[in-house]
Amino acid sequence: MELLPVETLKTALIAGHLLGLAFGVGGALTLDIIAFRYFYLDRITPEKLVLFHFIARLVTVGLVILWITGLAFLWLYWQHQPELLGNPKVWAKVTIVVVLTVNGYFLHHKVFPILDRNLGRYLFYRVNVDEKAMMFTFSSISIISWGFPLVLGIARSLNFTTGVENILAFYFLMLASTCFVMLIIFKLFLEPFKRFVIDRPARQRIAPP
Structure with missing residues (x-):
């Protein structure tokens, strides 16, 4: 005897999956805005x-929810609709969630300590080139990897029509492009803006007469 009808269980899993995505996408965007x-x-x-770390924990909760609901979906497919396990989109999503998990580990253990270290200072105070590149890379991975499963869920036309290698090739291309664009924007626009619009007037205000 089944505890819950399959359709009821599937609906509950979809709701949980969307909740996890909402925590992840919303939290990742908010963290970038705060940073x-x-x-x-x-x-x-x-x-x-404190607010930053709180939102980061919400993103982690979202990731845990994705793992729980995602594994439950795989079990449900295996038990009731094994043909769905042949959908390349399913395994592309699994791969991306693995990337999110690894990226989250490095964010918490490599990037967030830099923020704690620079408490009372600006973000890039005594941050070397390698650390900046690492921060931009992990941030790009976070934003794209949270948004990409949402796009895959909407793009039903990809079901059973596009190979997992093609989906992941496009995903990694977006990762590389986003990281490159972020670095260009930072070097050409953000650094000059901060130097001349924010830092320079601030130095002039505190300069002795």
């Missing part, structure tokens, strides 16, 4: 850092 507006253009304060 730019309050850590890059301003000094890192204890209050803002």
Whole structure:
């Protein structure tokens, strides 16, 4: 005897999956906004850092929900609709969630300690080139990897029509392109803007008469 009808269970899993995506996509975007507006253009304060870590924990919760609901979907397919396990989109999503998990580990153990280290200072205070590249790379992976499964879920035309290698090739191309564009924007626009619009007037205000 089944505890729940298959369709009821599937509906509950879809709701949970969407909740996990909402936590992840919304949280990742919010973290980037906080990092730019309050850590890059301003000094890192204890209050803002606490908020940042709280939202980061929500993103982690979203990732855990994705794993739980995703594995439950695989079990459901295996038990009731094994033909769906042949859908390349399913395994592309699994791969992307693995990437998200690994990326989350490095964010928490490599990037977030830099924020804690620079408490009371600007984001890139005494941050070397390798650390900046690492921060941009992991941030790009986070944004694209949270948004991509959402796009895959909407793109039903890809079901059983596009190979997993093609989906992942496009995914990794988007990762590389996003990281490159972010670095270009930072070097050509954000650094000059901060140097001449924010830092220079601030130095002039505190300069002795």
